[in-house]
Amino acid sequence: MSHSALDSGKAAEGSKPPANPEPDGPTQAPPIRKRRRSFLPYGLIAPAAILELLIHIGPMLLGVWIAFISLTQLNLTNWLNAPFVGLQNFINGLNPESTIGQAFFSTVGRTLLYTILVVGFSWVLGMAGAVFLSSNFKGRALLRTFFLVPYALPAYVGTIAWAFMFNQRDGAVNQILVDTLHLFGDHRPFWLLGENSFGAMVVVNVWQLWPFAFLMLMAALQNVPNDVYEAAAIDGATLWQQFRTITLPMVRPANGVLLMVMSLWTFNQFNIPFVLFGATSPKEATLISPLIYQNSFGSWNFGLGGAMSVLLLIALFIASVFYIRMVLPKGADND
Amino acid sequence: MIETRKFRILRNVVLTVLSLWVAIPLFVVVSTSIKPLKDVAGLFQWIPREITLAPYFDIWTTVPLAKYFQNSLIITIAATACSVTVAVLAAYAIARLPFKGKRAFSLTVLSTQMFPGILFLLPLYLIFTQIRNITGLQLQGSYLGLIITYMTFTLPFAIWMLSGYFASIPKELEEASMIDGTGRMGALFRVILPVAKPGIIAVAVYSFISAWGEVLFASVLTNESTKTLSLGLKAYASESDVFWNQLMAASVVVSLPVLIGFILVQRHLVAGLSAGAVK
Numbered sequence: 001m002s003h004s005a006l007d008s009g010k011a012a013e014g015s016k017p018p019a020n021p022e023p024d025g026p027t028q029a030p031p032i033r034k035r036r037r038s039f040l041p042y043g044l045i046a047p048a049a050i051l052e053l054l055i056h057i058g059p060m061l062l063g064v065w066i067a068f069i070s071l072t073q074l075n076l077t078n079w080l081n082a083p084f085v086g087l088q089n090f091i092n093g094l095n096p097e098s099t100i101g102q103a104f105f106s107t108v109g110r111t112l113l114y115t116i117l118v119v120g121f122s123w124v125l126g127m128a129g130a131v132f133l134s135s136n137f138k139g140r141a142l143l144r145t146f147f148l149v150p151y152a153l154p155a156y157v158g159t160i161a162w163a164f165m166f167n168q169r170d171g172a173v174n175q176i177l178v179d180t181l182h183l184f185g186d187h188r189p190f191w192l193l194g195e196n197s198f199g200a201m202v203v204v205n206v207w208q209l210w211p212f213a214f215l216m217l218m219a220a221l222q223n224v225p226n227d228v229y230e231a232a233a234i235d236g237a238t239l240w241q242q243f244r245t246i247t248l249p250m251v252r253p254a255n256g257v258l259l260m261v262m263s264l265w266t267f268n269q270f271n272i273p274f275v276l277f278g279a280t281s282p283k284e285a286t287l288i289s290p291l292i293y294q295n296s297f298g299s300w301n302f303g304l305g306g307a308m309s310v311l312l313l314i315a316l317f318i319a320s321v322f323y324i325r326m327v328l329p330k331g332a333d334n335d
Numbered sequence: 336m337i338e339t340r341k342f343r344i345l346r347n348v349v350l351t352v353l354s355l356w357v358a359i360p361l362f363v364v365v366s367t368s369i370k371p372l373k374d375v376a377g378l379f380q381w382i383p384r385e386i387t388l389a390p391y392f393d394i395w396t397t398v399p400l401a402k403y404f405q406n407s408l409i410i411t412i413a414a415t416a417c418s419v420t421v422a423v424l425a426a427y428a429i430a431r432l433p434f435k436g437k438r439a440f441s442l443t444v445l446s447t448q449m450f451p452g453i454l455f456l457l458p459l460y461l462i463f464t465q466i467r468n469i470t471g472l473q474l475q476g477s478y479l480g481l482i483i484t485y486m487t488f489t490l491p492f493a494i495w496m497l498s499g500y501f502a503s504i505p506k507e508l509e510e511a512s513m514i515d516g517t518g519r520m521g522a523l524f525r526v527i528l529p530v531a532k533p534g535i536i537a538v539a540v541y542s543f544i545s546a547w548g549e550v551l552f553a554s555v556l557t558n559e560s561t562k563t564l565s566l567g568l569k570a571y572a573s574e575s576d577v578f579w580n581q582l583m584a585a586s587v588v589v590s591l592p593v594l595i596g597f598i599l600v601q602r603h604l605v606a607g608l609s610a611g612a613v614k
Contacts, residue, residue, distance in 0.1 A: 038434070040428075040432060040519055040520075041428040041432040041433075041434035041437070042434065044424040044425060044427060044428035044432070045424070045425045045428045045429075045434075045440060047421045047424065047425070048421050048422065048424070048425035048444075048490065048494060049425075049440065051421060051486065051490060052443055052444065052447065052490075052491075054483075055455070055459070055483060055484070055486055055487045055490070056443070056447040056450075056455070056487060056491075057443070058458075058462070059454075059455045059458035059459050059462065060450075060454065060455070060458070062458040062461060062462065063454055063455070063457065063458045066457060066458065066461070076461075076464070077464055077468070078468075079461050079464065079465075080465065125353065125356075128349050128353065129349075129350075129353050132345070132346040132349050132350055133350070135338055135342070135346065137346075143350060143354065145598055145601065146354070146357060146358075147353065147354075147357055148597070148601060149357060149361065149594065150357055150360075152544060152593060152594055152597035152598070152601075153548075153590050153593070153594065154544075154547055154548035154564075154565065154589060154590060154593060155548045155550070156548060156550055156565045156568065157364075157548075157586045157589065157590050158360065160568065160582060160583075160586055161360040161361070161363055161364045161583075161586065162360055164363065164364075164367065164579055164582075164583070165359075165360060165363055165379075170377055170378040170379060171379055172359070172363055172379045172381075175378065175379050207356070207357075207360065215605055218605075219605055219606075233339075239339070239341060239342055239345070261449075264449045268449075268450075268451030268453070270451065270452065270453060270550065270551050271548070271550045271551070274550055274551070274554070275550065279554075289451050289452075289453045289551075292453050293453055293456075293551070296456075296457050297555055302457060305457060306457070309453070309454050309457070312451075312453075312454065313450070313454060316446075316449060316450055316451075317446070319449070320445070320446040320449050323445070323446075323449060324442055324445055324446065327445065
């Protein structure tokens with residue numbers, strides 16, 4: 001491919017003076033070249049920069065503004081004239097002594113716990129899959145693709161499948177747990193209501209997320225040469241010791257970003273609760289994104305939703321600083 | 336690891352458990368999709384007592400599935416095409432050219448990639464309202480409105496992944512081309528793009544998949560005529576009857592395009608994700 005491109009470049013050379021391929025006059029060639037170089041990058045990023053302004057930066061600034069105005073269903077279509085109320089939304093909604101404030105802070109805590117559980121389980125399953133699929137055996141490629149299916153499936157499809165399994169008293173989950181394993185005696189628990197709903201949501205999210213950990217960890221493990229393990233085995237290291245002293249350190253560089261990315265996705269999770277429970281989650285399973293959604297588009301309390309969004313924005317900004325430090329190598333500007 | 340006997344036994348156990356964990360929900364979807372409605376309620380049956388393909392024909396008439404399909408296709412393809420086109424140019428600049436403000440631009444792209452849609456939903460809704468008040472252009476419930484909002488997550492991802500791909504292509508390739516007189520842009524279009532084609536396709540497929548599964552923006556910004564699949568499937572379950580068998584059949588049908596696309600490009604996707612996201 002590159003060869004043909006090079007050849008066509010050479011063919012074009014014949015028609016132009018080789019020293020100065022630019023169509024502009026030969027006398028001013030050096031300064032023009034220099035100026036061009038400095039404008040070209042801006043031309044290239046211009047469309048992306050304009051779009052970033054329109055779809056990210058502008059809306060984010062507006063989002064902060066919303067937190068400081070009184071925006072309700074009544075003045076939604078005429079929001080430019082909504083009254084400025086200062087910190088009132090934060091004071092009303094996020095007072096830890098009010099019911100709304102308590103709901104907010106317990107939601108933040110719950111979302112953190114949810115993130116730890118989902119990311120933790122996903123990492124363990126992904127690691128197990130990656131370790132055992134990095135050895136060669138028949139059917140390896142097939143299994144590798146198969147494990148990725150939950151990740152490739154539209155999120156709502158995987159969630160609908162689980163909703164069906166959890167949903168009915170007579171669904172597949174209760175059939176396995178109650179009828180086959182006899183875990184709850186005669187009692188058939190409901191999984192999408194009350195306290196169980198939190199656990200059900202964790203299960204669904206782990207099912208969808210673990211293939212991503214598997215994918216990334218497998219890519220990281222591919223760099224480990226097998227003779228390292230051979231040497232360790234000759235020295236009498238057990239499988240567990242090999243895992244602890246070779247495998248784990250080898251994936252450490254990949255781990256930081258992997259855990260960070262998975263945590264952010266999980267912390268911001270909206271799709272799974274929305275499909276599993278509908279627009280309003282059970283109070284034991286409400287996460288931060290659905291809570292903001294419920295306040296804004298459920299009870300039309302946009303100011304409160306805005307105030308919560310601002311806090312979320314601040315938290316994510318802090319998280320993104322850490323993320324960027326891990327992802328962007330130092331001196332990325334210089335190349 | 337070394338393939339001792341113990342390792343092999345452990346491997347078989349772990350891989351069997353993982354396979355079942357992945358397979359059970361998939362099996363439930365497929366087996367429910369080929370059952371008659373009378374067998375879907377009540378105690379779940381693992382083996383269908385009676386097999387029928389009727390749900391696969393009925394899904395198109397119970398709800399306007401073809402219309403939802405069309406809506407999803409238009410919005411997803413448009414958002415993906417716009418993102419990838421804009422991202423190719425920006426990603427090339429990030430990967431190859433020195434310029435002032437590069438770090439600020441990269442940081443913006445990187446951090447907006449991590450922000451949830453919920454932060455952008457209400458502001459964009461208000462901006463759309465204002466545009467309608469001023470120009471009469473109706474963006475709520477329109478294809479254009481959804482395409483714009485879908486770019487909030489497809490664009491930063493595409494820029495970031497593609498700059499990873501471009502950075503991994505040897506500089507010598509375009510230097511040779513530029514010495515031969517193609518210029519920067521000529522080198523980009525005639526040398527870099529053909530070489531990066533698998534990566535670009537993988538990024539496009541991945542953007543397509545994430546837009547295809549989007550729920551949040553669709554739940555607020557669509558109306559009856561622009562509803563996408565992610566919301567349209569709810570219609571099988573919203574009446575007093577829940578047509579679980581049809582819902583599962585429809586799930587299979589809407590999953591197939593993205594599943595096939597994913598399997599075709601997964602090798603390049605892994606390379607790109609591990610180069611771009613996980614260094």
